[in-house]
Amino acid sequence: MLDMIWEEQQGMEEIYQWVQWLQNSLLSHLGFTDEIILSKGDLTCHEDGGDKRACRDDSAPDVIITRIVRYDDDKRHEAFLHDIHDCMICFSEFPGVDFVTLPCHHFFCRKCIQTYCKIHVKEGTVLKLTCPDTKCEGVVSPYILKTLLAEDEYERWEKLLLQRTLDAMNDLVYCPRCETACLEDESNDAVCPSCLFSFCTLCTSHRHVGKQCMTAEEKIRKLEERLKSRQERGDQNLTDEVLSLQAIMRDAKQCPRCKIAIYSLRS
Template sequence: MLDLIWNEQPGQEVIYQWVEWVQSSSLSYLGFDEEIILGPYEIIHTGDKRAISESVSPDVDIPSLKSYNDEQCHENFVKNFHECHICYSEYPGGDFIKLSRQHFFCWKCMETYVGITAREGTKTKLSCPEEKCEGVLPSGILRRLLGDEEFQRWETLVMQKTLASMSDVVYCPRCETTCCADEDNDAQCSKCFFSFCSLCSEKRHIGTSCMTPEMKLLVLQRREKEMINEILSVKEILRDAKQCPSCKMAISRTEGCNKMVCNNCGNYFCYRCNQKIDGYEHFKGECELFPQEMIQTWERANARMVEGQILADLFGGRGHPCPLCAQVNAKVGNNNHIFCWACGNHYCYLCKKIVKRGSNHYGPKGCKQHTEG
């Protein structure tokens, strides 16, 4: 039968067709209904010499054939160009991270995917980017993509999350070593040997109750309130944030123009319409480079600066540096209450101190607000 398969395509590769036939059809061809026992070995064969193998056992031959096949498939993959399943760009096989025979992605996409997922810290394992694939990225590939320092941080984060999900895991109140609590909520630290109650973190109190149900309820309510406040804080931070259109990283603008650059992927986008841009041509249309309120603020600040500089020149002899920013401001008229045009703070011309409330600073017991000179 193997000769027949060979004669159908003379001169062509046949070994894998033979293996497939032997694996799928040999038992039925030979008339065996259940299984066949290979061997014994090291005996004299009198049949077809081509069937005599020099191997020790099938446990060696079959893995060797599979290993050879995998090596040849990998060599063919590296020699050819392939399309990334994320960015749909073509690259040489050597530029890919190959997770399986069907799932492979370019280095840049995998580096971005792994970096974002690791920084978010919301998962305890990094799986294949392919949808519905449950394969997990090997630690060797993760270390190459993240680097040693980031990989160490990721492993620490995963361990912390894993421990946090275990109900019997607690931390020693003295040295913060990870411990396991028993059914009675008692634990002993393996590092400093401190025995403590996992509920109140105090020294173990055998035979006495730790907390009443009312006290436990108060503790749970306090923890719930802390969690709610933390969630609200995150929501407030992200309320005005925009997601990068390329990598979806959340970015918030505190000042400056509407042309934003993502520190994660390096792409530029418009903070107003959230579109990916290149250069400043985008701002010749409906989107403006600077928000109107920011322009108005600058105009007011510049007008105040010009006015302050003019007054400082006119009344140079009555000028005094601001105690906060050292900018010279002039005293106009008899008013000793000086407003610094540079930093916006108020201070007293007489005592040279910052004034937060004029009614408290000036008066019978303080400085006089109006004096000559």
């Protein structure tokens, strides 16, 4: 009877109908008018007869559910490969085997998505290499990129992505001696993890312990130069710092003894 239900509605969700039939119709189908009491021995699966699919499974529910979900995914993927689909980039029809499915579940024909990825890598816009769907910001996974790009293109993508990620860090500076990436602290100082050079990130010279590095005007000029080099990334934190220093220079004076910016009270 379960096979019959399956055959009558192929491709539909069958498990709920099976459960409903087992709960409501099984006893009457077998000719019983009341409940059936089974002993533990009655639940043993015998290998010498009967349908082996009906053997009792002692697996935990989460294990069984995982099997069902995996089976469903496999069947859906199998059906996708044999069906015809439209590519949302070139609007052409291709069989499912010619498509690449992204982690966000959007899919595009291999030729289009390959060209799309190659262009971004060539132009260096790796941070914009996301799902081509305009309403989606899903990523193109490294595994997929490795199947679409040549070896040298994939290496370029890795280097560009690392560099863009490092450049986007507001507290990242480079050692003036060995060009190693370093983290800047709140005092505009940094220690190179490679050559251990301790330096001021504003003038790139040795740290100024207890001494003033540069005047406020010089610091503004230095930060403006750094801001100019980061404008393409839209570094708002650095912009705010420059604007704050400009406001201090406009409305405040320096203490003649400690050089801290002070505001004069006006009556």
